Amino acid sequence: MSVYTPVSDAELAAWLDGYSVGKLASCEPIKAGIENTNYFVTTTQGRYVLTLFERLPAEELPFYINLMAHLARHGIPCPAPIADLADQYLRSLNGKPAALVTRLPGRSLERPGVEECAELGALLGRMHLAARSYSAYLENPRGPRWWRFAAREVRPFLKEKEIRLLEDELDFQAQHRFPDLPRGPVHADLFRDNALFENGRISGVIDFYFAGVDCLLYDVAVCANDWCLADPQADRRLDEARTRALLAACHAVRPFGALERAAWPAMLRAAALRFWLSRLYDFHLPRPGMLVHAHDPEHFCDILELRMRLPPAWLD
């Protein structure tokens, strides 16, 4: 259970007096997530999620929180931060920076189909358009600079074959940067468990704490590598129908350019590399006190190898 900082009902009730959300009705720890402490909070006014930030640099928090506020007021179904009586979104609780955000309805899907991948594509398009007018800047914190740092750190734990694969891919990516692709704030971690569905529609996109400015197409590639696998356990090639649905729906909202089509195979590799590296890092260098077991790094190593060996064509 990922509760690093316990909060008692009495502490929470007193803290909520600094907001206009009514009285505490109930509070329940959330088990998922390894980065922050999260609680479901219900008051006489509504349902919220309370997050205590355990590791994120304090100076980066406004980028994430204000991005959510920006997207929410553009109609994107993402958690809307609640401002306190001093008109601030971030407020200390038990020694940690904390935020209260709206709790969205719906459930994530383990096996999204063609329709749901189209929903996701349209939502990505709308989110990228809405984010264009967001003026704060934070470079994707898990971008190329971080890849090189993580690669150095995990190298001592890798087999020779893995080291070769990693170095080849870092070389390839260094030669395939795309400075002219459309860029902007991206979610950068929109896996299936970060999208909630209700009645066939996306009712929520959550967990913006890996967001940053990067190629918009990178966001699409991260999604494809998770939502469109033929079989997440057995066959990590991209399923053609779902990939086509994702790309076509996104294109219908924000048309892709020729440069983006050309960059697609390399972007899928970049997205695979990023999650292979972070999983290797969490697996070999777990943080002291880390309460959740790291995901298997092999999964993204397989995806990366496959994308190198069988570069997927653009589909739409």
Next chain:
Amino acid sequence: MSVYTPVSDAELAAWLDGYSVGKLASCEPIKAGIENTNYFVTTTQGRYVLTLFERLPAEELPFYINLMAHLARHGIPCPAPIADLADQYLRSLNGKPAALVTRLPGRSLERPGVEECAELGALLGRMHLAARSYSAYLENPRGPRWWRFAAREVRPFLKEKEIRLLEDELDFQAQHRFPDLPRGPVHADLFRDNALFENGRISGVIDFYFAGVDCLLYDVAVCANDWCLADPQADRRLDEARTRALLAACHAVRPFGALERAAWPAMLRAAALRFWLSRLYDFHLPRPGMLVHAHDPEHFCDILELRMRLPPAWLD
């Protein structure tokens, strides 16, 4: 039906391309309301209300719209304006300034009971606290200055007894201003039909287009004169149990001071005067093309006379 400016599906669909709210699914005119043109709009993303502003001065619109945005991000269940792709809340449609806001669930109640009046009181308290950090300023557009204007305009239509009542009350109010009462942005029109309930809770406070800065207690008095009448048709005295519930719940969130208790009888009269005057004005001086019949002014004349004759004590 209050649709002064018709909007076709094709016009609306094209207009919505300037937002991140998906594609138009349906659009339905709203019959209530006499000031603006309103539509229920449903898109692939969600449910909204579209308002075309017919009469409000363009320079006042940002006060109302930004107040709603401010309150919504503080957790007050009010319509949240949706920003367009240029990051603006107001955008021209068919020649009128227009805004898209979230549509809230719930229904208004014709006969609220003690519990619902307590809900309202708590919500007023929370709304007044949340509005404190709102920095824009617009004097209540239906305040004393407007009373004097409206009184001059309707005078030729009144019977002698009504003229005497009106002049007596304007004199009384001129001698009973309360510069030291807590002030701030108030809704100023929170009648029963502007509050939506769902499962016994207020799920929405709507129609902020009479909002302005005034005594917070004035907002409570407007509510009492509508929500707490013993019988809206037959007995316009304040019902003790419901008035007590309204005041106690509001006090529990934002404690009333001694000055406010002392000002209560005069504030109830001010709230009655304001609506008597606006109903007289709309009745005798209907605007050309006004599509809805004016409310009966007698109702608030009765309330005013009663509050003068039987000044209600403070109840809590």
